[in-house]
Amino acid sequence: MTIETGRPGIDGLGDVVRLLGEWQREGEPVQLHPGDLGWFWRFGPGRTAAATLTWSRAGQVVAAGLLDGADLLRLAFAPGAAQDEELARRVAGDVSEPARGVLPEGRAYVESPPGALVRDLLLKDGWAADDPWTVLGRDLGAPVPDPGVHVEAVGPEQAPEWAAVIRASFDGSTFTEERWHAMAAGVPYAGARCLLARDDQGAAVAAVAVWSAGAGRPGLIEPMGVHRDHRGRGHGRAITVAAARALREAGSSSVLVCCPSSNAGAVATYRSAGLERLTERHDVSRHPS
Known part of the structure; x- marks a missing residue:
């Protein structure tokens, strides 16, 4: 089935927050957290909605992203979806083609959970690993x-x-x-x-x-x-x-x-x-x- 890219709008932010919470699992790679949207909310619900994206299949959200600044997209995937090839190719295409309105031309960054297929696709397409971050728990x-x-x-x-x-x-x-x-x-x-x-x-x-x-x-x-x-x-x-x-x-x-x-x-x-x-x-x- 076709993957659809969307923006939830202010009224849909609650559903995205709920899903991000459900997708957090012990022992799984760290990914976009409800708290990341919560901290971004300091700019107000309108800007938060404008910065939030979803990817859906048959009406079910299987990935979500936060534009944490104009040139950085942070991603999270539903359980089992990080290796979904159709989804990964859609996300990679969205972030690579400025005409799709996700990331601008020029310098850009994507944060994805380790092991996500979209990362591999972007690296094969000429993107490069950036400076390291340490995860502590x-x-x-x-x-x-x-x-x-x-x-x-x-x-x-x-x-x-x-x-x-x-x-x-x-x-x-x-x-x-x-x-x-x-x-x-x-x-x-x-x-x-x-x-x-x-x-x-x-x-x-x-x-x-x-x-x-x-x-x-x-x-x-x-x-x-x-x-x-x-x-x-x-x-x-x-x-x-x-x-x-x-x-x-x-x-x-x-x-x-x-x-x-x-x-x-x-x-x-x-x-x-x-x-x-x-x-x-x-x-x-x-x-x-």
Whole structure:
């Protein structure tokens, strides 16, 4: 049957979030997570809908993607669909031909789960492996220790502080209180929580958002940041431990996070919080000469 490419629109985003949650499986390759849409929702439902794509067969969605920026498509596949040749060829064609309106001409990137056939097809078509990312995770079957610092759940009252820590954690960040409210109003946030860590003086020093895919499924950290004025004091480790505790309370089977392998400090922070390095992965990229 023919594969159809579509966009769900604002009204269909809830169905995509639900499917992405159902597609998260322990022991399976890490792929686009409901939390990725949840974090993108900071730009509002309209932009999120415009950035979301689906691929369907006979009316059933078998793959979904998020345009995380104009030139990066992040993918997820229904169980058993990552090696579907008809689907892989349709997705590869969509991302390779700018006229189809998925990725623009020139430099572009595709993130797909390891082992997905679409990756092999793109590499054969001249795309190349890009810079490595490290995937880290921690099983949540056993209790998680206390983080050792004051950590509080963030609501509207703490939103300005949470936003300020995120801005102070990432160079060039434009995150605002308004974007926190937009994110918190999104469908994926029903299974999410934002946390804020404070030091002994009460200053907000670290922030994290955690996203559930449902009970018994892997949860996601996105983002985690430590205020640039408070680094080197263990706050990153503490807020990551708190994130794991929050996901365990939500019923998640494990906690996952991805970060550039070149960010050795972030990798070390996650490992200090009990996350193990699971694998290293590469997006594929097109770099026209």
